[in-house]
Amino acid sequence: MSKAKRGWRQGFTLYTALLPMLLTVVFAYLGTIAWSLKISLTASRTFPSDQFVGLAQYVRLFANERWQVSLEHLAVFGLLFIIACLVIGFLLAVFIDQNVRGEGILRAIFLYPYALSFVATGLVWQWMLNPTLGLQETVRQLGFPNFEFDWLVNQDKVIYTVVIASVWQASGVVMALFLAGLRGVDEDIWKAARIDGIPRWRVYFSIVLPMLAPTFATVFVLLWVAVIKLYDAVVAMTQGGPGDASEVPAKFIMDHLFGRANIGLASAGSIVLLLSVLALLAPIAYARNHAKERA
């Protein structure tokens, strides 16, 4: 076989092997996004239409009360969820890092909820927070007859129950990632701090925490994406209710795609979600490339 012929055959094999990836990227990712973008600019309702309406769907979307409240809920959820996960995850990691007994068991306990589906998580907490038979009733029977914990059926509080369940599910992962980061901290730093007589909590705050910045960024992206994708847990736990008190954008989009047959509006919503993810990723990707170039 001539060299050129062999090279050609090899190239052919290589590109055949990469074909599934190419097809996935071009059709499943880029193509579908382009299509959704196009639909969001048309007057499509049950079926895609070619009637171009500019940004009218986006105007309608942001005038839609349900979309507005779902954005508000997502903001509240996202803020509380991310902060709580970071704080709890970091504290758990630091406390576990104190050479405690039973570290393996503790780690397993903090992380197991992550193996559960969002659906199971939502359903368990739905039962625990059940106002007539759950925690509220149990505490009342313990001798606190006025104890109130009816957040699951309380319009103003229901979004917090989703936060509780999600934090329970996800903070173990944050702990695991932070713990890995803590274990990577150079031992000499601890020795030096001890010689200088710096209290341990100060070392954690002033030296170790800044050193964990990359871990922090990773965790933040992970949690942010989880926030944007929030859907299963809400569907299982509250179905968006009571009323629309725990409605979230991902559910709004799903409802308008399949239940309400308004794909134009739904597509506009999904593009907004996509932009919110890109808005976070772009600066991080830029910062990373920048750091690489300098290095």
Next chain:
Amino acid sequence: MNATATTLATPAAAARKRRHYSPVRLGTYAFLLSAAIFFLMPLYVMLITSFKSMDEIRLGHLFGLPGSLNLDAWRIAWSSACTGLACEGIQGGFWNSIKIVLPSTVLSIFLGALNGYALSFWRARGANLLFGVLMLGAFIPVQVMMFPLVRVLASVGLFSSLPGIVLIHTMFGMPVMTLLFRNYYASIPLELFKAARIDGGGFWRIFLQLMLPMSTPMLIVAVIMQVTGIWNDYILGLVFAGRDNLPMTVQLNNIINTTTGERLYNVNMAATILTSLVPLSIYLVSGRWFVRGIAAGAVKG
């Protein structure tokens, strides 16, 4: 984890000397213990509720132990609880999930390994750009792709079918799987690959006979990630699997949230445990590997 055992000595070296219990130490344990109770509480409640009778549940002692080990709820949950119209319990969902998970896991891992191998050892023009876009795909909310994918799958007759949902899981699993194997193969010395080339190994032969057998640790991590991930999926199964193939998570949600009449909390909790059994056992058995998968998957990009 051997490496962690040595670095573990960081603040610990000092602590080991004084294992007498200072207030700080007691505080540490108190914090960890209360956290452990918070994390275990739902599992405990789920378990004991599933063994109670409805009469016991109506008393409202959420944490009280059941009077007797009543397995009725488990039996009903498995074989006769109603999901919407049919009353066949959650067993159908269990088998559907198995049917979805097995091919999806195998396919997505095979393609991920293949991509990783091609990206690490072969020079294909534009491959890195392709990989970059693929990784972006890991962050895209599925809602953006949902409607077009439904239309495309429907036009080729794969919507609402087992092959359809397997294809969907394979495509959505591709970014993380590719990343996993690309990073793994990047750590394998290039000399090894070159030697195999000189010995006349072609693209497929080097992949199937050399690289794939060398990837056992990554394969284990990938299997754990994909099986738990796909088993726990709800939204993709709901949309793409079709009525006859609804996975266990979807059926579980249907049992609990669409029933009319009295809610059987013991059956609900038994069904929830049954649905969680597969990922939970994988987690308990695999332990460290599970964490490794999270760490590898978390460092996207």
